[in-house]
Amino acid sequence: MRISINWIKDFVDLDGIETEELIKRFNLATAEIEDVFYMGQNTKHVVLAKILSVENHPKSDHLHILKVDDGSSEPVQVVCGAPNVRVGMVTAFAQVGASVNGYKISKAKLVGVESFGMCCSEEELGIGSDNSGIMDIKTNKKMGTELSEVFPINDVVFEIDNKSLTNRPDLWGHYGIAREFAAIFDRKLKPLEVDDLKQYEKLSKLSIKVESENCYRYSGIAVDNVTEKRSPMEMKIRLNYCGMRDINLLADMTNYLMLELGQPMHAFDHSIVGGIVVTEPEKEIDMLTLEGGVHKVAPHSVVICDEKRVPVAIAGIKGGLKSGITDQTNSLLLESATFNAVAIRKAVKKIGLTTDASVRYEKSLDPELTTVAIARLLKILKQIDGGIRVSSSLTDVYNFKYPTHKIDVDYEFLNKRSGVKLEKEKVNKILTSLGFEIKQNGESLSVLVPSWRGTKDVSIKEDLVEEVLRMYGYDNIVPQSMNFNLMPVEQEKEHVNEYAVKRLLAEKYGVSEVHSHIWNYVDFNKANHIDEVSYVSLLDSSNSGQSGIRSKLVPTLLRFVSENKNNFNDVRMCEIGRVVSGLDKNNLAIENHMLAICLASTTKTEKELYFELKTMLNNICESLLATKVDYVEGKTSNYYHPINSNLIALKNGTVIGEMGVNHPKVKEGVCPKHNLVSLELDFEKLCAAEEVKTVRDKVSKYQSVALDFSFMVPNTINYAKLENIIETFKTKLNMTYSLKDVYHNESMKNEKSYTFNFVIGSMDRTLETKDIEKFSNSLIEHFKQNGIELKI
Amino acid sequence: MKQTLEQIKKDFNLELGNVKTLSDAENLRVKFLGKKGAITAVMPMLRDVPAEQKREMGMLLNEVKNHVQNSLDEKIKQLNEQEIENQINSAEKIDITMPVNLGVGSLHPRTIIQKEVEDVFISMGFVVDTGNEVETEFNNFDAVNVPSSHPARDVQDTFWLTNGEVLKTHTSAAQNRILKKYGTNARVIFPGRCFRNEAVDAGHENTFFQIEGVIVNENVSVANLIYFMKEMLSKVFKKEVEVRLRPGFFPFTEPSFEMDVKCPFCGGKGCPTCGGSGWIELCPCGMIHPNVLKMAGIDSNKYSGCAFGLGFDRLVMIKSGLNDIRVLNSGNLKILKPFKLNI
Structure with a gap:
C-alpha cells in the first residue's frame, strides 16, 4: 500500500522531522516500509504556458504548430499532436532542457518543423490518468510559473509491505497511518472534518434490505444534482501517486475515501439502482463488472442487488458496469458497508478477482467506519461541487456489532512481561495517543479498546504489552539475562546418534548426506521397476509435481544416484529422513525415521559393495550404538536382488530394515555402468535397540593355547550358522575364536573349507596335553553333530 | 710364526683394499677369522712356540686378530653409510603437491x-x-x-x-x-x-x-x-x-x-x-x-x-x-x- 506524506500531513503536523526518521521509527513501531518514492523530483522546468496561436502542420493531418507564452520574452514555437489545443488555453509546458517525469526534453524537428519544448498531458507528467490531450489548467498564476508551484506534485510516497498490515485493519487508509505517526512522534492527530449527517434525518430513507448474515453493516445515502464531472488536480495527484487511476469525480471520490479511511465505498447511479437488497443467491450468476470483465459469482457469495433483485455488485469486491457512475450520472446512491472478512476472502478465491476493496475487507474492517466515511465524503464533495443535494437520510442497517473490549491490566503486568520499568504516565499517554480510552485506578488500568482495533487485533492484556512497547521503542529495551535454576539436561539419544551416524558415514566411508523431498516419484519408480506404495497423498499437488507421500527412502535416493551417475565413478549417498509406512486405526499417518544408504560404483563388485554396506552398519551398531543386528533371510522389496538381499533384524528378532544388491532390472535403469547396492532401516528403532554389552575376557595369568581347525562346510550353511554352532559349544575353558581362512577349489563339490583359530586357556592352571585333546575331540564331535566334518 | 702372522696381516691389508661390498667384507671375515680362516689356522701353532716367545707371539697374534677385526668393522661401517647414501641418492623425488583423495564424503x-x-x-x-x-x-x-x-x-x-x-x-x-x-x-x-x-x-x-x-x-x-x-x-x-x-x-x-x-x-x-x-x-x-x-x-x-x-x-x-x-x-x-x- 502506498502512503502519501502530503496526505498524512492533512491530519498530523510532521514539521521538523526528516523523512529518514519517519521511515526508521515507523518501521520499528508499526510496519515495514519497503520503498520510498520522491515524487515530482523528476519534473523540472515544466511551466505554465498560454497558447497564443494554433496553426495546422503543413505536412501532417494531426500535428499543430503552436506559439506559446511560457513567461519568457518571446513566444515559443512548439509542435503538438494533442487534439484539444485551442488559443487561450493554459497548459503545462516543458521547456527545452526540462525533465518530464524523468524524460528529458530537447529541441526537436517534427516532420520538418522545429519544436522548442513539449506540451504535456497529466499522464505524461505522472500526476493523472488522462492522456486524451494536454493539460487544460484553470489558474490565475503567471505564465512561466513552475508546475510544482501550481500543484502539489512534490511528495514523498511510502510503499508499505501489505503483509505487515495483515492484522491491522485500521492501517489501510491514510488516517489510520496518521494516527500511528502522531503516536510515534507525540504529535496531535487532527480530528476528521466531516459533514453532519443529522441534518438529513428528516429526509426519506432509502430502501435497504440485508438478507445476508455476512453483511455486518450497510449504510447508504443518496445524492443528486451532481454537476461537476472531473476531480480537482490535487485529488488526481494523490490517487495516482497512491497507485490508482482517476476516472471521474464520483468514482474518484469513493476511491479517495478508501485510501483516506480504509473504508471501501461504491457509488451506484441512483437512476438505475433505486434501492438495495444484500443477499446470497443460491445459483451462480454472471456479473459484468466495472473494469469490463464478466465474472462467475459462485453460489452463496454475497451479492448486492437493486430493489428489483437485479445483481449490481459483488459485495466487497467489485461493482457492476451497468449500474456504475458515468459522465451522465447526476444522482447517486452511495454504499458504505462492512462484510464478514472470511466470506469475502472465500469469494475472492472462488471468483479469482482481488481488488483494493477486497484486500481491505479481508482484514476485518471496523463497521463503525461506514457512516464516518459517508460523512467525510459528503464534506469533501460539497467543497468540490457546491451544488449537490443530499436526497435521502442516512439509511443504516447494522446487523452485527463486534463486542466492545475492556481490558483490565496492572501496570506491574506490563513491567513484568516487558522487562522494563515503565512509567505510568508514559503508558497512559501511549495508549491514549493510539485511541484507547483509559481509566487509571491506582496500580491498575482499565482500557477500552477503540472500535478500529477491536475487530480482531486487540482483546487481551498481552496485546497492550505490544501497544505500549512498540511506542516506547523496542530499541529502548535493555536486554536482560535470565535467572533459571541450573540443572543438567539430557539430550535425546536418537538425535545425538543421528549426527554421529551421518558423520561416521561421511568421514570413514566417503558417503555424502543428501536431503530429498518427501514425495513418491511415481514416474521414476515405474520406469525403473520399483514398487512403492503411498498410504497418503496430497490434496493439491500443483506445486509439488508429485502427489503421493513416500513410504520408502531408497527409491528417492536411487533417483539421486541416477542424476549423478554420469559425473562420478562412485556415488555414495545417505539420508536420514521420514516416510509414511501406513495409517493407524485412527487413520493417522505412521511416520518412521529411516536411514538409507546407496552405493554405486563402476570399479567395485556387487559383493564388495554389499560387504561395505555391512561394514558400515556393523560399525554404526558396534561403535556408536553398542548394539548388534542380524542379517537374516527373507523377502525384501522388489527393487532388491531376489537372492543377494537380506532383512536386518535386532537381536530380539524385530525386523527393522533391508539391504542388498539392487535388482538387475533396477540397476539397468538407474545406473547401468555402476554396480548398485542399497540399505534402508528404521533408525528410530535401531537407536532404541537394547544395548548388547561386549563381554570382556578376563586375563589369565596362565598360558593359553592356539589351535587351528578346518571344517568342510556344505554351501547350504552360512557363516552365521557356523558362528551359532561355535557359540553353542560348551566348554569349561576360556575360549575365543576367529575365522582364519575360507578355501574352495574345484574338487570341492557344494562345500567349502573354513579354518578357525581357537585360543583356549584356563584361569587357574596351565593346560595339559590331555585338556587340549579333550577340547579338540569334543569340538570336532560338536561340529559333527551339526553335520559338519573336520577337514582331513 | 711371526713371519706367517706378518704375512697374514699384509695379505689382509691388501685384500681389504679390494672390498667393495658388504658381502666382500663378509667373505674376507670368513677368510681370515672364520673357522677355517687364516688366523684361526695359525692359532694351533702357538703350542709349538718356545715358552719364552709364547707371550710375544700371543700378543702378536692378538694384535693381528684385532687389527683384522677392527679394520673389517670400520670397513663395514663405511660400507653401510655408503649404502644409505646410495639409497638416498637413488630415491625417487616425491611430489607432495600432487592431489590426494581424502576418501571422505560430505555432511549436508x-x-x-x-x-x-x-x-x-x-x-x-x-x-x-x-x-x-x-x-x-x-x-x-x-x-x-x-x-x-x-x-x-x-x-x-x-x-x-x-x-x-x-x-x-x-x-x-x-x-x-x-x-x-x-x-x-x-x-x-x-x-x-x-x-x-x-x-x-x-x-x-x-x-x-x-x-x-x-x-x-x-x-x-x-x-x-x-x-x-x-x-x-x-x-x-x-x-x-x-x-x-x-x-x-x-x-x-x-x-x-x-x-x-x-x-x-x-x-x-x-x-x-x-x-x-x-x-x-x-x-x-x-x-x-x-x-x-x-x-x-x-x-x-x-x-x-x-x-x-x-x-x-x-x-x-x-x-x-x-x-x-x-x-x-x-x-x-x-x-x-x-x-x-x-x-
Whole structure:
C-alpha cells in the first residue's frame, strides 16, 4: 500500500522531522516500509504556458504548430499532436532542457518543423490518468510559473509491505497511518472534518434490505444534482501517486475515501439502482463488472442487488458496469458497508478477482467506519461541487456489532512481561495517543479498546504489552539475562546418534548426506521397476509435481544416484529422513525415521559393495550404538536382488530394515555402468535397540593355547550358522575364536573349507596335553553333530 | 710364526683394499677369522712356540686378530653409510603437491550448520527435541491459536493430505507437545522440516528447515528474549551482533516480533547478503500467546514464555554461500560433496 506524506500531513503536523526518521521509527513501531518514492523530483522546468496561436502542420493531418507564452520574452514555437489545443488555453509546458517525469526534453524537428519544448498531458507528467490531450489548467498564476508551484506534485510516497498490515485493519487508509505517526512522534492527530449527517434525518430513507448474515453493516445515502464531472488536480495527484487511476469525480471520490479511511465505498447511479437488497443467491450468476470483465459469482457469495433483485455488485469486491457512475450520472446512491472478512476472502478465491476493496475487507474492517466515511465524503464533495443535494437520510442497517473490549491490566503486568520499568504516565499517554480510552485506578488500568482495533487485533492484556512497547521503542529495551535454576539436561539419544551416524558415514566411508523431498516419484519408480506404495497423498499437488507421500527412502535416493551417475565413478549417498509406512486405526499417518544408504560404483563388485554396506552398519551398531543386528533371510522389496538381499533384524528378532544388491532390472535403469547396492532401516528403532554389552575376557595369568581347525562346510550353511554352532559349544575353558581362512577349489563339490583359530586357556592352571585333546575331540564331535566334518 | 702372522696381516691389508661390498667384507671375515680362516689356522701353532716367545707371539697374534677385526668393522661401517647414501641418492623425488583423495564424503550443509546452532543452544542449557513431518490439523493450527478461518489453512497454502492431516507448515506444530512435555521450566529447541504449498524457484522451496525454540518460566520478559537472541546470534555468527525488533504478527505469540540482525557481513552498510538494507530478517519471535500456554496446561498468569524461530535455510544459504535454495533438496553431489564436514 502506498502512503502519501502530503496526505498524512492533512491530519498530523510532521514539521521538523526528516523523512529518514519517519521511515526508521515507523518501521520499528508499526510496519515495514519497503520503498520510498520522491515524487515530482523528476519534473523540472515544466511551466505554465498560454497558447497564443494554433496553426495546422503543413505536412501532417494531426500535428499543430503552436506559439506559446511560457513567461519568457518571446513566444515559443512548439509542435503538438494533442487534439484539444485551442488559443487561450493554459497548459503545462516543458521547456527545452526540462525533465518530464524523468524524460528529458530537447529541441526537436517534427516532420520538418522545429519544436522548442513539449506540451504535456497529466499522464505524461505522472500526476493523472488522462492522456486524451494536454493539460487544460484553470489558474490565475503567471505564465512561466513552475508546475510544482501550481500543484502539489512534490511528495514523498511510502510503499508499505501489505503483509505487515495483515492484522491491522485500521492501517489501510491514510488516517489510520496518521494516527500511528502522531503516536510515534507525540504529535496531535487532527480530528476528521466531516459533514453532519443529522441534518438529513428528516429526509426519506432509502430502501435497504440485508438478507445476508455476512453483511455486518450497510449504510447508504443518496445524492443528486451532481454537476461537476472531473476531480480537482490535487485529488488526481494523490490517487495516482497512491497507485490508482482517476476516472471521474464520483468514482474518484469513493476511491479517495478508501485510501483516506480504509473504508471501501461504491457509488451506484441512483437512476438505475433505486434501492438495495444484500443477499446470497443460491445459483451462480454472471456479473459484468466495472473494469469490463464478466465474472462467475459462485453460489452463496454475497451479492448486492437493486430493489428489483437485479445483481449490481459483488459485495466487497467489485461493482457492476451497468449500474456504475458515468459522465451522465447526476444522482447517486452511495454504499458504505462492512462484510464478514472470511466470506469475502472465500469469494475472492472462488471468483479469482482481488481488488483494493477486497484486500481491505479481508482484514476485518471496523463497521463503525461506514457512516464516518459517508460523512467525510459528503464534506469533501460539497467543497468540490457546491451544488449537490443530499436526497435521502442516512439509511443504516447494522446487523452485527463486534463486542466492545475492556481490558483490565496492572501496570506491574506490563513491567513484568516487558522487562522494563515503565512509567505510568508514559503508558497512559501511549495508549491514549493510539485511541484507547483509559481509566487509571491506582496500580491498575482499565482500557477500552477503540472500535478500529477491536475487530480482531486487540482483546487481551498481552496485546497492550505490544501497544505500549512498540511506542516506547523496542530499541529502548535493555536486554536482560535470565535467572533459571541450573540443572543438567539430557539430550535425546536418537538425535545425538543421528549426527554421529551421518558423520561416521561421511568421514570413514566417503558417503555424502543428501536431503530429498518427501514425495513418491511415481514416474521414476515405474520406469525403473520399483514398487512403492503411498498410504497418503496430497490434496493439491500443483506445486509439488508429485502427489503421493513416500513410504520408502531408497527409491528417492536411487533417483539421486541416477542424476549423478554420469559425473562420478562412485556415488555414495545417505539420508536420514521420514516416510509414511501406513495409517493407524485412527487413520493417522505412521511416520518412521529411516536411514538409507546407496552405493554405486563402476570399479567395485556387487559383493564388495554389499560387504561395505555391512561394514558400515556393523560399525554404526558396534561403535556408536553398542548394539548388534542380524542379517537374516527373507523377502525384501522388489527393487532388491531376489537372492543377494537380506532383512536386518535386532537381536530380539524385530525386523527393522533391508539391504542388498539392487535388482538387475533396477540397476539397468538407474545406473547401468555402476554396480548398485542399497540399505534402508528404521533408525528410530535401531537407536532404541537394547544395548548388547561386549563381554570382556578376563586375563589369565596362565598360558593359553592356539589351535587351528578346518571344517568342510556344505554351501547350504552360512557363516552365521557356523558362528551359532561355535557359540553353542560348551566348554569349561576360556575360549575365543576367529575365522582364519575360507578355501574352495574345484574338487570341492557344494562345500567349502573354513579354518578357525581357537585360543583356549584356563584361569587357574596351565593346560595339559590331555585338556587340549579333550577340547579338540569334543569340538570336532560338536561340529559333527551339526553335520559338519573336520577337514582331513 | 711371526713371519706367517706378518704375512697374514699384509695379505689382509691388501685384500681389504679390494672390498667393495658388504658381502666382500663378509667373505674376507670368513677368510681370515672364520673357522677355517687364516688366523684361526695359525692359532694351533702357538703350542709349538718356545715358552719364552709364547707371550710375544700371543700378543702378536692378538694384535693381528684385532687389527683384522677392527679394520673389517670400520670397513663395514663405511660400507653401510655408503649404502644409505646410495639409497638416498637413488630415491625417487616425491611430489607432495600432487592431489590426494581424502576418501571422505560430505555432511549436508544444513546438518553442518544445524550442529553449530544446536551446540550454541546446548551450551546455554537447551534440550534438542524433534517433531513429526506429518501432523494433525489440531497440532499444526488449533493448538497454536491459528483461527479456523485463517488463510494459512487453505489448500493453496498448506499441503493437506488425503487422511485429513497436513505436512507441517511450521515447527510450531510441535509446540503443544513440547510445552506439555517440558512444562514450566522449558528450554527446548526443535529443528524440523516444514512444507508450504508454493511454487519453487531459486529463492523459494516448498520444503524447508526451521529451528524453533521456547523458553518457559516465571516472568520471562521481552527484555529476556532480546538478551537471549542477541547472545545466541552472536555465537552463531561468531561475532558480536546487533539486533532489532520490529512488530510482527503470529497467532501463537503476543506480542510478536520480527527480529533483524545487523548484517554481520557489511556491518549495516548494505551488501548483497542483506539485500542492501543493512539488516537481515532472520528470527520471527515473540511472547508465547496465553492461549497456547493454556492449551498445553500451563497457567499463563503465573508463567510466561518466549518462542522464536530461525529462518534456518536462509541462514544456511548465507553461511554456505549457496545462491539457489533448490540445491538443499537436491542430490546434486557436484555442489554438495565439496562441503565435506565443515563449511
